[in-house]
Amino acid sequence: MAYTKFYHVLSFYLATLIAIYEFLLSVLPYILNPASILIAFADAFLDLYFRFCGLSPCTIELDEQTTMHFWSSNPRRSNKPDLLMLHGYGGNSKWQFMHQVGSLSRTFNLYVPDLLFFGKSYTKMSDRTEVFQAKCVAEGLRRLGVERFGVYSISYGGFVAYWLAAMYPEAVERLVIVSCGIGMTEEQKKDQLNKIGRSALKLLVPESAHDLRGLVNISMHKATPVKWVPDVVIRGFINVTYEKNRKQKLEMAEYLLREKADLNLPILTQETLIIWGDKDAVFPVNLAYELQRHLGPKSKISHPLCTQLLVYFQFISIIMACLALASSSDFVELLGSSQGCCIPQSYRDTKNRSFAFDIKPGEDDVIVVTKENFDTCNSAEPLYQFRGPVYIKALTPGTYYFTCSFAGHCVKGQKVAIHFEPSSNVLPSASPGPSPSSSASDESVAIEHLQI
Structure with a gap:
């Protein structure tokens, strides 16, 4: 009986010492480096x-x-x-x-x-x-x-x-x-x-x-x-x-x-x-x-x-x-300006009429403009403006015109027009220069966007 009691007491103290030792090991890094x-x-x-x-x-x-x-x-x-x-x-x-x-x-x-x-x-x-x-x-x-x-x-x-x-x-x-x-x-x-x-x-x-x-x-x-x-x-x-x-x-x-x-x-x-x-x-x-x-x-x-x-x-x-988000028959293609960083890195999903811009806040922005303002590099009246990374989905087919509002960027050719057909399995072309002849009316330039 006495032996059993001693065994239980000894086991308790040993278990306690082991628990304290493991705890000290776990907190040692925090003690050495607060x-x-x-x-x-x-x-x-x-x-x-x-x-x-x-x-x-x-x-x-x-x-x-x-x-x-x-x-x-x-x-x-x-x-x-x-x-x-x-x-x-x-x-x-x-x-x-x-x-x-x-x-x-x-x-x-x-x-x-x-x-x-x-x-x-x-x-x-x-x-x-x-x-x-x-x-x-x-x-x-x-x-x-x-x-x-x-x-x-x-x-x-x-x-x-x-x-x-x-x-x-x-x-x-x-x-x-x-x-x-x-x-x-x-x-x-x-x-x-x-x-x-x-x-x-x-x-x-x-x-x-x-x-x-x-x-x-x-x-x-x-x-x-x-x-x-x-x-x-x-x-x-x-x-x-x-x-x-x-x-x-x-x-x-x-x-x-x-x-x-x-x-x-x-x-x-x-x-x-x-x-x-x-x-x-x-x-x-x-x-x-x-x-x-x-x-x-x-x-x-x-x-x-x-x-x-x-x-x-x-x-x-x-x-x-x-x-x-791309479908099994479509792929994501890198778009971008041939003259630098005004149009940030951008990506497009054809079937879903969606695209995105990785915009650096304070360094870049992206604006959506009409065809007329796109051709003349008028950034004073943007339809939409994004100052940070954004994912965009076009609600209607047509041509969407992007540039940035930073002075002198557009006139250097740093702009892009993206055209979406009503139904297409082929990636449309993107050009930093003049826009395609077919264009969406101002009323049809409708997008939903997720600002990241």
Whole structure:
């Protein structure tokens, strides 16, 4: 009896000591770096923001060894298309897509998973390949009842998305790949690592503020704001977003770096939009053209003229919106002025008579004008004016005339006319010069728009 009582008391104290020890380990990063508390609060705020956007967290046990965490639209709307968003090494799903979910959730049922070893997704299995990641994502979507979906992917997420599309062509409708090294040869990997001139592993899974600054400097064309962020805050961000499952993240990165080029990389059957920045220092833009040549006529490339870099944290939701809204027989085509950035990067969906402009507030605007004002570059009486990113749907067929109100831009030829037939399966042509002879009357220039 006394032995049993002693055993229970001892077990209680041991369990208490273990609990205290685990608690101290969990709060140690916050004690060593109080800025981690600020980042943790920001992470919690992102939780609330995702919920405000109509997304709910969901943890799915795929088997006894693997758990996938998703943010998914709740409730799921039958009149909205499904869109899967796959993040890269730049953080978990919340930090990667915090700028996009607000606008995209109005138009799509979103499914935003944490890839394995990011956020709350984890596996005890030793497989570190992007193929295994793709299988886990596909199984998670199946458990959620998602049968057909479009995919937007960036960086490491592009590797996963590519194999997801290759292995499940009946499920993946169309695909967006942004700045991804899929298809790189051994020689290209070696040359690129030499150009970076520092440990790629420390850039992908940073240990110090210096490492993270290096990642930002090579992955963003203009990283000036980061220069003013104190090191203590950056270290706090690393503690919150990179320390968990660091070993497994490093193993995945090592696999990517040493993986031999696949000489039999499958050719995707889906329509694929490839987006690259001409100043991309992580994955050179020539990789985009090589990927397009490999995929063939069902792929198109967007090589930004004005925004220059679309990588880890760039605002690209408009591109995804147009791609996912396109019908199976139509595609999204890049429009734009031949003389610069007055007309921001723009995208068009023919069947739905919709198009979008990625406008930089304060730097660009877009106005809709009559044919007469279009021809004479009169911007004083716009029918509509947009000063930020906007998705537009034309309510009637006809020609729509766009320019910007900034002095001198229109006369330099920076304007575009877009013509929509009443019923067409062919993408209309766009010209920055004189408008087509057929035009919509002022009364028929009717649009509905979603200001992003």
